[in-house]
Amino acid sequence: MRHIAIIGSGPxxxxxxxxxxxxxxxxxxxxxxxxxxxxxxLIRTGVAPDHQSIKGVSKRYESTALSExxxxxxxxxxGKDVTIPELTELYDAIVIATGAPHDRKLGMEGEELSNIFxxxxxxxxxxxxxxxxxxxxxxxxxxxxxxGMGNVALxxxxxxxxxxxxxxxxxxxxxxxxxLRQSKLQKITILGRRGPHQIMMTPKELGELAALERASPRVxxxxxxxxxxxALLEPGLRKSVTHLRSFAAIxxxxxxxxxxxxxxxxxxxxVSFAGEDGGVKSIRVERTEVHAGRATGTxxxxxxxxxxxxxxxxxxxxxxxDVPFDDRAGRFANDEGRILPGIYCVGWARRGPSGTIGTNxxxxxxxxxxxxxxxxxxALGKATKQGRSGFDALAEKRGLNIVTFRxxxxxxxxxxxxxxxxxxxxxxxxxxxxxxxKG
Ligand code: NAP
Numbered sequence: 001m002r003h004i005a006i007i008g009s010g011p012x013x014x015x016x017x018x019x020x021x022x023x024x025x026x027x028x029x030x031x032x033x034x035x036x037x038x039x040x041x042l043i044r045t046g047v048a049p050d051h052q053s054i055k056g057v058s059k060r061y062e063s064t065a066l067s068e069x070x071x072x073x074x075x076x077x078x079g080k081d082v083t084i085p086e087l088t089e090l091y092d093a094i095v096i097a098t099g100a101p102h103d104r105k106l107g108m109e110g111e112e113l114s115n116i117f118x119x120x121x122x123x124x125x126x127x128x129x130x131x132x133x134x135x136x137x138x139x140x141x142x143x144x145x146x147x148g149m150g151n152v153a154l155x156x157x158x159x160x161x162x163x164x165x166x167x168x169x170x171x172x173x174x175x176x177x178x179x180l181r182q183s184k185l186q187k188i189t190i191l192g193r194r195g196p197h198q199i200m201m202t203p204k205e206l207g208e209l210a211a212l213e214r215a216s217p218r219v220x221x222x223x224x225x226x227x228x229x230x231a232l233l234e235p236g237l238r239k240s241v242t243h244l245r246s247f248a249a250i251x252x253x254x255x256x257x258x259x260x261x262x263x264x265x266x267x268x269x270x271v272s273f274a275g276e277d278g279g280v281k282s283i284r285v286e287r288t289e290v291h292a293g294r295a296t297g298t299x300x301x302x303x304x305x306x307x308x309x310x311x312x313x314x315x316x317x318x319x320x321x322d323v324p325f326d327d328r329a330g331r332f333a334n335d336e337g338r339i340l341p342g343i344y345c346v347g348w349a350r351r352g353p354s355g356t357i358g359t360n361x362x363x364x365x366x367x368x369x370x371x372x373x374x375x376x377x378x379a380l381g382k383a384t385k386q387g388r389s390g391f392d393a394l395a396e397k398r399g400l401n402i403v404t405f406r407x408x409x410x411x412x413x414x415x416x417x418x419x420x421x422x423x424x425x426x427x428x429x430x431x432x433x434x435x436x437x438k439g
Pocket of ligand 1: 152
């Protein structure tokens with residue numbers, strides 16, 4: 001019998017569990033740990049609430065979770081409730097699948113002003129992550145600035161721009177919907193330090209900006225490169241740039257019909273924040289030029305009004321005691337998923353915050369291949385590990401209040417019962433309510 005502990009129940013965690021099950025069948029027992037009492041990581045707290053079809057992938061994880069040899073062990077903080085050295089004593093292999101839950105900092109003057117948020121916090125707020133449920137952003141100003149040109153920047157701009165009816169069928173949490181309903185925003189500027197050919201936005205997501213009820217995307221046609229150069233782009237990016245070209249062609253009369261403008265400002269590198277009474281008021285930006293894909297400052301500066309700022313510039317993993325961490329890259333130090341004998345990482349914890357949900361599937365299968373190789377080569381030793389019975393004894397001794405998958409199904413049922421009309425669920429946004437709902 002092989003005993004595998006996976007830390008983190010998001011896509012990378014469950015694809016790894018699926019791979020272990022496919023590899024060893026009945027000869028493996030997999031424990032999937034999570035800090036929260038609820039599973040699925042970014043599927044629950046990262047994927048945009050108005051992108052329900054993407055969240056449908058959790059059904060696949062559920063079928064893995066419900067199998068005999070995989071179990072969910074929620075509400076356990078690895079590093080505090082149980083340490084990595086303790087887990088390595090109990091399991092043949094530990095796979096860290098904790099993602100990248102922290103915001104990368106801009107490192108700019110004025111970053112401590114209020115109403116400036118990183119996307120982990122802001123996305124966590126509208127998605128009901130217990131850590132960010134009390135963020136309470138001030139949406140009473142006219143101008144929001146979103147920094148970064150990736151899909152998270154698009155998610156944030158779109159959520160800020162949507163009307164209440166556009167959230168029909170979404171699982172945006174009530175506290176966010178209440179604040180968005182009262183929002184006074186008139187303009188959302190998306191700042192990118194490079195040009196249209198360097199965006200990380202994918203076409204489907206970018207195209208959604210053109211279909212918003214009360215917001216219209218604006219691109220300055222002078223920022224667009226010569227159209228002939230688009231032919232050199234890979235197909236996805238070329239399609240995204242085609243959307244930008246169509247935004248640049250929107251006539252003023254159509255912009256005038258929509259009360260919110262989403263301005264996409266290229267060649268604009270943020271330099272510092274300025275504030276008033278402790279709150280952010282504007283961002284100083286330097287114009288850039290891009291040569292061979294690299295942005296350089298031109299020495300020309302201007303100020304963009306900003307009553308709210310969300311920085312969407314990527315994420316960092318959270319280090320764990322006793323596990324080597326690459327601080328510069330913001331992820332675990334690893335060689336193709338191997339960290340130390342018996343300790344592995346997968347997903348964003350391994351490669352950093354890139355790729356789609358599906359990218360984590362080959363990643364999960366790959367890490368199980370590494371574990372098989374190491375078991376077969378004897379690199380993990382021959383000792384018989386206790387696995388889950390050993391962990392259960394430890395958990396009992398420490399009085400841990402573990403949440404099982406069956407408990408989660410009760411929490412899920414309560415969330416579905418509490419849903420407003422048309423919504424799939426109303427999430428609990430604090431751990432105590434989740435624990436109470438499990439009964
Ligand atoms: P991302 O795709 O890496 O984009 C980050 C953006 O931040 C880039 O435009 C980058 O510009 C910019 N940036 C970085 N440092 C900066 C700085 N100091 N100042 C100004 N701009 C800076 O990251 P993401 O948007 O957080 O997305 C993470 C991953 O999740 C991606 O793989 C994404 O596709 C995925 N995701 C997918 C979906 C979806 O499929 N619907 C939704 C959300 C997220 P440079 O390029 O110039 O560095």
